Amino acid sequence: MKIQWISNISLKWKLLIPFIFLSFMGVTTMMIFSFRFQNKLIHLHEEKRLKSEYRYFLRTIKSKKTMAQTLASSLAVNKGIQNAFAKREKKGLLELISPVFHELYQRLGVKQIRLHIPPDKSFVYLHPPPKSGEHVEAFQYKTTGVIGTKKKGGALEWGIAGPEILGVAPVFCQGRYIGSIEIGISFETRLLNEFRQNHDTELTLYVQDEKNSPVVFASTSDAPYPLSQTILEQIFREGNVVFRTCVRNGEEMAIIAGPVRDSSSRTIAIIEISASRDQTLALLREYRVTTLLFGLIALAASIAFVWWISLIFLKPISSIVRDAREIACGKRDTKIAVRSQDEIGVMAHAINDMLTSLEESQQRIKDYAENLELKVAEQTRELRESEITYRTLVQNVPLIVYRLDASGTPIFVNDFFQQITGIQPQDVIGNRSLWLEQIHPEDRDRVATILTESINENKDFCFEYRIQHKDGHMFHVMDHGLPVFSEVQGLKRVDGIIIDITDSKKLQEKTIQTEELRTLSAIAASLAHEIRNPLTSVGGLARRLLKSLGDDYKNRKKAELIVEEVERLENILNMMLTYVEPKSIHLRLIEFNNLVESIMESLRQNLLPKKITMVASFDDRLEKIPLDRELIEKALYSLIKNAMYAVEEGGKIIMSTSKEEDFARLDITYKVPYISDEDIEQWFYPFMIDNIDKHLFEIPISRIVIQKHGGIINITKDKDYNIKISIHLPLAPQETYYFG
Known part of the structure; x- marks a missing residue:
């Protein structure tokens, strides 16, 4: 319902509302970014100013150190002090130095004057309460350094009462080093107040107590606002400079805190410098008022400009609406006037084109109605023809x-x-x-x-x-x-x-079998070549050894056994090399039945010793098939001869041919006394069988020849040890492969 209400409002307001909203958002965004930029800029300015004050404070410490060093040098060259110090007259030294100490204490804030005698012992110490005779504290690195080097120096060091600015100078008498003079300038409230008067800032000095916790050591403010313990501990630990803004006693303050380091770069104190932000905040409020006023003026100007644009934009639309209503009343000859070539003009052209198209469509509908019956009959005839075409395609x-x-x-x-x-x-x-x-x-x-x-x-x-x-x-x-x-x-x-997909299945089976043979052939060839060289050496040495032995030598039989086993291995190796030797076939059309019958006739004489019977049945449907007569004759001859060798005396070998789909089939069936499943699996790999016989040497070659003709050979047995060799040879030429 709300969406419908929005869609029903005037186009003028649909234009004004988004533009006014965008103007408002643009001005608001600009003001927000302006405020944030001003805050950031002023924040950076305050941070830069306080960092400058911090650096100036460090330079002030450096100048105080130089002053302390100069004062110490002035006292060190005083002849009276040199003579009294050389004679170790403590009373005379006190009479000479005490007036100077009181003057320096009042005018320059000198906190102590100490005279040291070698190696590192304090001789005279002007500092309430007076001390003397103690050793130089281990933390006064610069004092001990002057004693060791006999050169003047100055540094910020940690003294008995806290941090001190020290100046040390060696004292010589008649060219002989007799000790050193140390001047210590106060690093307490007096120094902080002096800096405050010159720079209009509040200062607080933090040191660490016995538990290494930060505490206020000196401050120019009656109620110093300490930073958090975490920040102070971080500065003591890491030595970084921190800038913060906060409220102190209802007043906005900008604070910077940084380390104060001694001569060994160790942080011995933290100086906090704070300044009032009243002037900065007043300037920031003035900037904000100016920015807000400018934004409101820009927003008002944007609204007025959008209102004026909407009036100009809607005027031609109102004219087009008026003309469209006249068209709707039936005034077809009325054309909308095109007053410009912008989008409004394009819309006017489109409405005129639509009017022309409506007139043309009305005429087409009228003509179509007159010819509808004829078109329906034509479409029906085309549909029937398409149906007949589809049925013919599906059926065929x-x-x-x-x-x-x-x-x-x-x-x-x-x-x-x-x-x-x-x-x-x-x-x-x-x-x-x-x-x-x-x-x-x-x-x-x-x-x-x-x-x-x-x-x-x-x-x-x-x-x-x-x-x-x-x-x-x-x-x-x-x-x-x-x-x-x-x-x-x-x-x-x-x-x-x-x-x-029957043909595809058969082709897939042939491809798998072919790839298996390719892999096995490659392995056999590699293995045969690896074995040949060492076997040839062993065979030659064994034969030479046998010839050198006499007939009555007790180990001659063992040597003969070695020669026989070597010959056996050589036969296996020759068979392997023959197995993987590349063979090519030359096909000619040959009567398959006649070929099988001629092989049987050539072997009949070999049947007589074992009284073997060989019977055959031939399928007359078999015609000439493409074969390499020489190779296939050797293959079949080897298979039949192997059968004659395996059959028992008085056994029978059955040969039969048949036509099976696209193949000529030859089955060789015979019975053996015993054969294991492993023997069937290794049929074409006789070198894998123990007690190998020479009649098995040509079996692998037979398989290769049949497969190179594109054929398949399978060996099966039943429970009565009847072996059946099935050979399938293609009736038409097949693609052959190279093996070995």
Whole structure:
């Protein structure tokens, strides 16, 4: 409701309110920043002024030190004092120095005069109460320094009653060093008051008590306002300068506090200098009043300027509104006058264009109504043609397109379904059980689970499974479906496609097998080359050793065993090198059945010693296939010869060929007395088997030759030790790979 009220106010106020608000915020912001800048500037000015006073105070201490040093030097060159001091006449020294001490005490604030005799003992000490004979305090570093160096000096040191400004000068008599004179100037209220009179500031001196806590030592104020213990302790500890503002007895004050250091740069006191801020605050108030007055004038000028601009801006708008109302009354020939080329003029042009467009649209609607029936018939015909085109595309696409209802029953399947399953599409429509029967039994539960999860989570699905053709062979497929939901009835249907990926699966298996062979070949080649050199040396040395031994030598049999084992290792090494040796094939079209039969005939004579029977059955559907006759003949010859070696006496070897999809298949079946699962796994790696026989040397080469033809060879056994060698060779030329 409030938003509606705002939208209904006059455009003039919509313009004025934001501009007035912005003007007010701009002036206010400017004044705030101005006040803060003035405060900051004055604060910096006060800090700079007090830091200057602090530095001047330190220079005052330095000048007092110079004065003390000069006074000490003046007394040190006095002949009377030199003679009395040289004779150690204490009474004579007191008569000479006492009048000088009282004069200096009254006029210059000299607090003490002390005479020292070597090595470091006080001889005469003018300071109430009078003392003499004690040692020079350990903290008076400058005094002890003069005694050691015999040169004059001055410093700020810690004395018996607190900090003192000292001047020390050596005393000589007839060129002989006889002692030193020390002048101490008061560093108490008198010095602070003197500085206060010259600089119009209040000063407070802080020192540390026995517990190292800061206390007031001297002050020009009757009620000094101490800084916090934390700040004072920090200054004593770190030696930094601190500036603060505060209220003392109702008066605004600016305070600076800094360290006072002795000759060893140790902080022995803190001087606090404070000044009244009355004049500064009065000047700051005057600046604020001036700034406020200027801001109010600027705000008033901004409001007047915005008001004038709004009147100029709204005048052409009012004219356009008046002309638009005339158009609304039906005066179509009325055009809005364009008085400028700014945004208002652009709006007038737009309204005129809109009027022209409305007239043209009215004419088009009139013409369209007259031709509507003809256009509807034309659109209907185009729609039917599009539907026929779509159906033709769906029916002829090389994948299954389907639609299931909410219960999973097919309501549409295209003609490609028959090519994959061997079942007519119309037979499966409306028959949910027949649809599910096409899925391989091992995959049905998984398919049902994925489909249920997809429907429950309202997301599409894409997964692989197997479909069983009516004639028994399998297809690997990828099913990609999308559930369609309705807000009223939930799941309406499932639309999807099924893609035949059987060829991709076979290619993937071949690729994996090829990569495995590539890796194994590389390892075998590296291993064979690493073994060859040391084995050749061992074999040569073993044979030379055997020849050098006599027939009756007791260890000759051991040497013969070494030679035999070396020969065995050399045979394995040669087999490994043969296994990884690169081989290329040269394909020609050859009758596969004739090739197998000729190999069998060449080996029949070898069957007689063991009375082995060899039978064969050939598939007449097999025609010529691309083979390298020489290599494939050697491979098959080795496999059959190995079978003859493994079969028991009187055994049987069965050979059979067949056509299986895109491959020619050869099965070699025979029974052996015993073979373990490990022997089957290591079939093509005979050098991994104990008691290797030479008949196994060509087995790995056979596998390589078959794989280079793009074929596959598998070895299986059953519980009765019947071995079955299955070889698949492609009917069409395949891409071959380089091994080794």
